[in-house]
Amino acid sequence: MVAGVPPVLSYCVVNTNGRELLLACLSAIRRTHPAGVEHEILVLDNASEDGSAEAVRALGGGIRLIALDRRAGKAENDSTLLREAEGRYCLLLNEDSELRPGAAQALAAALDADRRAGAAGAQLLDSDGTPVPCAWRFPGVGTALAGALFLHRRLTVQSRGPSTRRVDWAQSSALMVRRDAAAEVGYLDPAFFVYYDECDFCKRLADAGRSTLYVPAAEAVHRDQLSTDLAHGLPRIVEFHRNRDRYMRKHHGRAAAAAVRLLTAWSYAVRALAATVIPSHPARIYGAHARQALLPNRGDGLREKAESR
Numbered sequence: 001m002v003a004g005v006p007p008v009l010s011y012c013v014v015n016t017n018g019r020e021l022l023l024a025c026l027s028a029i030r031r032t033h034p035a036g037v038e039h040e041i042l043v044l045d046n047a048s049e050d051g052s053a054e055a056v057r058a059l060g061g062g063i064r065l066i067a068l069d070r071r072a073g074k075a076e077n078d079s080t081l082l083r084e085a086e087g088r089y090c091l092l093l094n095e096d097s098e099l100r101p102g103a104a105q106a107l108a109a110a111l112d113a114d115r116r117a118g119a120a121g122a123q124l125l126d127s128d129g130t131p132v133p134c135a136w137r138f139p140g141v142g143t144a145l146a147g148a149l150f151l152h153r154r155l156t157v158q159s160r161g162p163s164t165r166r167v168d169w170a171q172s173s174a175l176m177v178r179r180d181a182a183a184e185v186g187y188l189d190p191a192f193f194v195y196y197d198e199c200d201f202c203k204r205l206a207d208a209g210r211s212t213l214y215v216p217a218a219e220a221v222h223r224d225q226l227s228t229d230l231a232h233g234l235p236r237i238v239e240f241h242r243n244r245d246r247y248m249r250k251h252h253g254r255a256a257a258a259a260v261r262l263l264t265a266w267s268y269a270v271r272a273l274a275a276t277v278i279p280s281h282p283a284r285i286y287g288a289h290a291r292q293a294l295l296p297n298r299g300d301g302l303r304e305k306a307e308s309r
Contacts, residue, residue: 009039010087014077015095016046028098034105047071071306073193082182091176096223106218107176118181118210121170122218135159135167135214144263167214169202174220193303196243239301241292265294
């Protein structure tokens with residue numbers, strides 16, 4: 001960043017014990033950043049224990065490091081970065097996201113072209129480079145019914161097609177946000193420790209007349225580290241369904257939330273039953289999802305795990 005010149009773009013990276021992934025993320029930022037665009041890089045280290053903060057300090061290069069001494073949730077951390085950032089646009093990234101060439105430029109161009117858009121999401125790719133769903137319709141009874149009828153990909157997924165389009169919400173693993181729009185709606189809600197935080201954020205943007213865009217020309221590899229080991233994955237499952245239910249109660253009320261719990265539990269229970277006869281399908285994981293969907297507030301999630309440190 002040139003002294004005295006405000007940045008156009010702020011890269012905002014949240015990291016939790018992902019030192020090597022974080023270094024790859026920062027390398028990708030530097031490798032793909034569009035020439036001539038003033039920018040800054042902010043890293044929030046979420047009380048990591050693997051030397052991540054020290055590794056960022058060793059890099060130098062003007063990276064602004066916010067090193068927490070207590071672990072916080074994704075929504076709270078993204079909000080902290082958005083408040084600290086100075087750019088007109090803020091590109092929210094997880095430490096396990098790597099931008100591909102042209103991604104930041106395409107996202108910024110999409111926001112430039114649609115002045116009422118509050119956010120723009122990249123097309124996410126898995127570690128093999130295969131596109132994965134990353135934008136969806138807002139959750140509701142209708143989308144839960146589509147899931148129960150196994151029509152989720154056809155009726156709910158919106159990240160498809162070759163052109164930039166308006167969608168309901170996009171995943172925040174690589175989400176560019178118009179900073180003044182984020183401030184207008186009060187940033188992300190810290191009640192969502194992780195999962196459904198960006199969904200709630202995009203819903204509040206939409207309620208304020210701000211759309212969210214899906215930009216397929218912008219690509220980012222998302223090296224999602226979800227575990228198929230139930231002992232390690234259960235806190236994530238708890239957090240996922242807890243926050244889906246929190247979103248439903250916040251935006252649609254208790255009756256709709258109850259209907260979604262039942263429909264979602266049914267869809268996972270059917271998958272669990274099918275997985276008992278289909279090789280390589282994790283029946284125990286589907287079963288845990290079914291139980292948690294029905295009773296979303298049972299058990300300890302990632303929030304409790306962080307608070308017990």
